[in-house]
Amino acid sequence: MGISNINIAEQIKKTGLKLTTQRIKILEAIYYLKNHPYAEDIIKHIQADNPAISQGTIYKTLDTFVEKGIIGKVETSGGTFRYDGITKMHHHLQEEGNSRIEDYFDEDLNQLLVNYFSSKNIPGFKVQDVKLHIKGKFKT
Amino acid sequence: MGISNINIAEQIKKTGLKLTTQRIKILEAIYYLKNHPYAEDIIKHIQADNPAISQGTIYKTLDTFVEKGIIGKVETSGGTFRYDGITKMHHHLQEEGNSRIEDYFDEDLNQLLVNYFSSKNIPGFKVQDVKLHIKGKFKT
DNA sequence: ATTCTTGCAAAGCATTTGCACCCTG
DNA sequence: CAGGGTGCAAATGCTTTGCAAGAAT
DSSP states (O other): OOSOHHHHHHHHHTTTOOOOHHHHHHHHHHHHSOSOOBHHHHHHHHHHHOTTSOHHHHHHHHHHHHHHTSSEEEOOTTSOOEEEOOOSOOEEEEOTTOOOEEEEOOHHHHHHHHHHHHHOOOTTEEEEEEEEEEEEEEOO | OOSOHHHHHHHHHTTTOOOOHHHHHHHHHHHHSOSOOBHHHHHHHHHHHOTTSOHHHHHHHHHHHHHHTSSEEEOOTTSOOEEEOOOSSOEEEEOTTOOOEEEEOOHHHHHHHHHHHHHOOOTTEEEEEEEEEEEEEEOO
16 A cells, blocks of 8 residues: 555645546556556556546546646657656666666765756756666666 | 768768668758757758658658667657757756757766766666756746 | 668557536535 | 536547668668
8 A cells, every 4th residue: 555545635635636536546546556657557557447537537637647746757768658656856767678667766866966056057047856867777 | 061961971871871862861950950859840851952851761760860879869758759969978958848958068967977876886777878857947 | 683771651559639518616 | 506527539640660662882
């Protein structure tokens, strides 16, 4: 479990959105399918138990959630999207020619970046957030 | 100008690909349209002068060039691709809700990253390349 | 000559849209 | 009961594909 239903309902409510069964199921699915699910994964997972929840609704809702900032949209090199229930600062490990993506949490690195960009001034640009795409090889 | 035709021809040849008019025009277009063009921009630019060069060929060629590493493919949050004639290490500045992308070159930052990841060991992963997506606001 | 490329047009596929109906607050 | 949310199915739009004809080495 880890994340209770009450928590999910509250997450949705605090955005000002109406609380619907569909939205609850969708957010549950994202938390359940931890590993950066594709829209397709989310749709399948939900429709297995709730065939009446439509694809269109799921896409719309994912967009809405991303807009409200309660989930993240991960850019892929394949042109399809993946979603991400994690909001706290993290980076992504990726291997070329492989769909695997792992989250990478590193407080030292975050600190280093924050320090660097607080002293470094990029002319004409105000930095708000930094995310690393770390490419390499998985050893496992 | 900046990049001569001879240079372009050589870039293509050194990949082992056959040198065709289409490939030259396509690579020229990417260098000409500096600012991370979409496939669509490249197609329009080429077809203005060379209506006979087909869309399909342009897509195929872009893929080929990316595979050979002479151009880069930029991930966007919109699901479409953008291309990038620059191969040397650089990062991207992006603004939310805005299609603008600027390249960001910063040798100090590169050095910092190289240092950091040469001493930091990520369990189960071997780092090869790091790219920053820096989000914020353009002041201009 | 042989192999790689191209053009064309159709297909593919993830995502979006329009609209009537329905439910939440 | 008012306005937002949903389902359906069709449409959109970027990208890919198959194949016959053409060009490069």
